[in-house]
Amino acid sequence: MERHTQVLQKTIGPRNSRQPKSMEAAAKYIENNFSDMGYAVTLQPVTSGNSKKEAAIYNIVVYKPGLFSDNQSIVVGANYDSDERFNNGSGAAVLMETARDLRDIATNHNIYFVAYANGAQSAGQSGPSGAGVHAKMLSGLIGASNILGMINLEPQKTAVPGEGEQTKEAEPQTPVLFLTTPRGQEFAAQCAAPFAKSWEQPPSTLHRKTAAINSNDRHYAVLDIPTLSCKCEYSVTDSRTKNYVQALTDMIHQVADNDVSKTDKQPDAAQKPKQP
Numbered sequence: 722m723e724r725h726t727q728v729l730q731k732t733i734g735p736r737n738s739r740q741p742k743s744m745e746a747a748a749k750y751i752e753n754n755f756s757d758m759g760y761a762v763t764l765q766p767v768t769s770g771n772s773k774k775e776a777a778i779y780n781i782v783v784y785k786p787g788l789f790s791d792n793q794s795i796v797v798g799a800n801y802d803s804d805e806r807f808n809n810g811s812g813a814a815v816l817m818e819t820a821r822d823l824r825d826i827a828t829n830h831n832i833y834f835v836a837y838a839n840g841a842q843s844a845g846q847s848g849p850s851g852a853g854v855h856a857k858m859l860s861g862l863i864g865a866s867n868i869l870g871m872i873n874l875e876p877q878k879t880a881v882p883g884e885g886e887q888t889k890e891a892e893p894q895t896p897v898l899f900l901t902t903p904r905g906q907e908f909a910a911q912c913a914a915p916f917a918k919s920w921e922q923p924p925s926t927l928h929r930k931t932a933a934i935n936s937n938d939r940h941y942a943v944l945d946i947p948t949l950s951c952k953c954e955y956s957v958t959d960s961r962t963k964n965y966v967q968a969l970t971d972m973i974h975q976v977a978d979n980d981v982s983k984t985d986k987q988p989d990a991a992q993k994p995k996q997p
Contacts (some may be wrong), residue, residue, distance in 0.1 A: 722814045726957045729801070729810030738768065738801045738839060738848055743777035747801050751781045751836050754817050758824050765858065766841045767838045767851045781836040783820060787829050792867040795832040795977045796859065798852060798937055799874040800840020811877040811957045815966055822970040828977035829842040830869060833859065840937050852937035860944050870976060871941040871948045878956035893954035895963065897924040900950040902931050908947035915975035919967065919968035
């Protein structure tokens with residue numbers, strides 16, 4: 722976690738569509754990490770760019786096929802670009818670490834791990850959202866009803882202490898917060914149970930209308946896909962962040978391993994996975 726945030730925040734620095742070289746460096750860093758884990762990586766164009774001002778930017782997508790389910794899938798995503806408030810890339814760091822922990826764990830359903838470009842853009846900023854591009858593509862490819870849920874990993878505190886510096890954080894009133902919609906209540910409950918078992922306390926869960934969502938999950942929620950946004954109040958340097966990542970890993974494993982119908986439990990070696 723700390724290594725990823727150090728690279729994204731300090732080595733690469735601010736990342737957005739106006740800084741294409743930084744976006745390219747961040748995308749390459751994330752792509753290489755996924756590749757080193759043994760995953761095949763797809764670069765999904767978010768903007769095509771132009772020859773005068775802008776370069777193309779991409780979502781970084783990893784597809785982990787399930788054992789039995791042809792189309793039924795879980796999406797886990799986080800943005801890797803930055804805005805004025807969130808520059809440390811901690812959401813993308815959590816995404817990479819959960820993907821690493823789940824690499825050799827089989828699940829019934831497919832999992833898409835997606836690092837989004839243009840996910841941290843301010844309200845009213847022009848340009849397509851990486852989450853919007855992926856939600857539209859995947860729902861068109863496999864059908865929105867086959868996306869069983871989308872889990873959005875929010876960034877954590879941006880402060881990264883300097884070398885050798887130690888900080889003692891006050892205990893937050895709500896260490897972990899889950900945000901969902903009325904449509905996602907059942908999915909949120911399915912996620913909360915294994916998370917609480919691993920974290921040893923239940924997360925606080927808030928419900929909000931789809932129109933009130935202002936993060937990556939809104940692009941899936943408008944397609945009537947159950948969504949859950951996860952936010953941890955500990956900084957990336959806090960020792961409890963490691964426990965948070967483990968709890969998320971256990972949660973994603975469980976919701977992606979929910980039982981499938983008997984008719985679906987007939988794996989066909991000739992089937993080709995549907996990738997973005």
